[in-house]
Amino acid sequence: MLRSAIAAHDPLYSMNSVKLNHSVPVELGEQSYQIHVDFGLKNHLADHLAPWNQGQQWVVLTQQAIFDIYQPVVNQLKSAGFRIETIIVPGDESAKHIQHAESVWSQMVAMGCDRSSILLALGGGVVGDLGGFVAATYMRGIPFIQVPTTLLAMVDSAIGGKTAVNLTAGKNLVGAIYQPKAVLIDPDFLATLPRRNVISSLAEAVKYGFIRDSSIFDTFETRFDDLVSLNDEALLSEIIAKSCRIKAQIVSNDQFENGERRLLNYGHTIGHAFETLQAYQGLYHGEAVLYGMKCAGFISHKQGLLSDLEYQRAKAVLDRFELPALAEVTADQVLGVVAHDKKMINGKLNFILLDRIGNGLVSTDVSEDDIRQSLSAVQ
Numbered sequence: 001m002l003r004s005a006i007a008a009h010d011p012l013y014s015m016n017s018v019k020l021n022h023s024v025p026v027e028l029g030e031q032s033y034q035i036h037v038d039f040g041l042k043n044h045l046a047d048h049l050a051p052w053n054q055g056q057q058w059v060v061l062t063q064q065a066i067f068d069i070y071q072p073v074v075n076q077l078k079s080a081g082f083r084i085e086t087i088i089v090p091g092d093e094s095a096k097h098i099q100h101a102e103s104v105w106s107q108m109v110a111m112g113c114d115r116s117s118i119l120l121a122l123g124g125g126v127v128g129d130l131g132g133f134v135a136a137t138y139m140r141g142i143p144f145i146q147v148p149t150t151l152l153a154m155v156d157s158a159i160g161g162k163t164a165v166n167l168t169a170g171k172n173l174v175g176a177i178y179q180p181k182a183v184l185i186d187p188d189f190l191a192t193l194p195r196r197n198v199i200s201s202l203a204e205a206v207k208y209g210f211i212r213d214s215s216i217f218d219t220f221e222t223r224f225d226d227l228v229s230l231n232d233e234a235l236l237s238e239i240i241a242k243s244c245r246i247k248a249q250i251v252s253n254d255q256f257e258n259g260e261r262r263l264l265n266y267g268h269t270i271g272h273a274f275e276t277l278q279a280y281q282g283l284y285h286g287e288a289v290l291y292g293m294k295c296a297g298f299i300s301h302k303q304g305l306l307s308d309l310e311y312q313r314a315k316a317v318l319d320r321f322e323l324p325a326l327a328e329v330t331a332d333q334v335l336g337v338v339a340h341d342k343k344m345i346n347g348k349l350n351f352i353l354l355d356r357i358g359n360g361l362v363s364t365d366v367s368e369d370d371i372r373q374s375l376s377a378v379q
């Protein structure tokens with residue numbers, strides 16, 4: 001509490017005197033990069049960015065609520081001699097619309113950005129996804145750097161190069177796989193993150209516990225309240241480090257999602273449908289994925305893949321997350337959106353299931369009836 005209060009007044013404040021820093025490589029040949037996790041990194045951002053600064057125009061893409069708190073971080077770069085302009089996009093999922101990509105492209109032209117310019121995405125997954133998409137397309141591609149400010153972005157969205165905007169018909173239906181030059185994580189940003197966003201963010205961390213590393217799931221079972229409160233820096237550091245390593249490894253193995261990377265979509269097939277049907281309002285991404293993971297766990301159990309005991313454990317952890325009620329949507333509506341899912345290949349849906357906690361698998365045997373029954377179980 002005290003920390004949050006101090007940090008809210010001093011955006012350059014570091015909440016950690018003990019260093020819990022580490023680096024994780026994302027191995028992608030010539031596109032390889034490092035994820036640096038460093039409490040207090042934002043106070044030295046200019047040093048971290050110096051290797052890329054050759055006097056070119058930089059654009060910081062962010063949202064008003066973030067800029068209001070962290071403007072001193074941007075000012076610090078100006079003081080260090082960076083040529084910086086700031087572009088503000090809407091503070092919610094509506095920013096991931098092609099009209100905002102167009103607006104950012106046009107503002108960048110007006111600012112004199114050329115192919116050497118660098119886009120720095122300072123924000124959560126929305127800023128990162130939109131910023132990455134703009135960077136991938138502006139003058140056919142300029143470098144970009146991710147500085148995530150939400151826990152979701154630190155454990156997932158800033159890593160791996162998925163960039164996108166939404167269509168009315170579905171989430172992330174237009175985008176590119178375009179890797180950042182670096183991901184610079186300062187967990188101190190989380191001191192000002194609203195609790196609802198922390199809870200939503202944790203969805204992507206528990207996802208790794210389901211699909212890959214049961215020790216992450218065990219941590220959710222035993223230390224749920226400590227995870228949500230963010231009070232234990234060692235625990236926070238551990239959950240970020242484990243998540244980054246898993247995501248980096250999966251992306252390194254399968255950048256273009258031909259196999260293993262599909263596991264990262266656990267809970268997303270139905271979660272994305274909920275977001276789409278609510279017109280990207282009312283339900284945060286992580287919250288939608290939590291509902292989706294409830295459905296996927298139900299189907300895994302129904303198909304006899306997940307034991308009674310493991311299903312009950314999965315359900316008990318997911319039920320601890322505070323979630324807003326789902327809007328009334330019919331199973332037909334959900335199935336209609338799922339039909340456009342990006343994992344639909346030759347008319348076959350690739351659905352992510354579990355055969356135990358800690359092991360995800362890709363199934364092409366999930367029926368409409370499975371989905372209908374799972375929806376009845378969670379609604």
Ligand SMILES: NC(=O)c1ccc[n+]([C@@H]2O[C@H](COP(=O)([O-])OP(=O)(O)OC[C@H]3O[C@@H](n4cnc5c(N)ncnc54)[C@H](O)[C@@H]3O)[C@@H](O)[C@H]2O)c1
Nearest residue numbers: 063065091124125126149150152153157162189192193285
């Ligand atoms: N590319 C990927 O691999 C990937 C992975 C997961 C999610 N996503 C996408 O990420 C998006 C969700 O991202 P999110 O959960 O980070 O939410 P978000 O980006 O919408 O941010 C949540 C809210 O918190 C505010 N905020 C951000 N950082 C803050 C801070 N430090 N202090 C105070 N306020 C802060 C933002 O302004 C925003 O209003 C979705 O669009 C989802 O599809 C992408």
Ligand SMILES: O=C(O)C(=O)C[C@@H](O)[C@H](O)[C@H](O)COP(=O)(O)O
Nearest residue numbers: 156160162171172261264265268342
């Ligand atoms: O990086 C990935 O791969 C993921 O699937 C991570 C997801 O958490 C993320 O929400 C992603 O944007 C969903 O991918 P999509 O291809 O279904 O849009």
Ligand SMILES: [Zn+2]
Nearest residue numbers: 204268285289
């Ligand atoms: Zn996600």
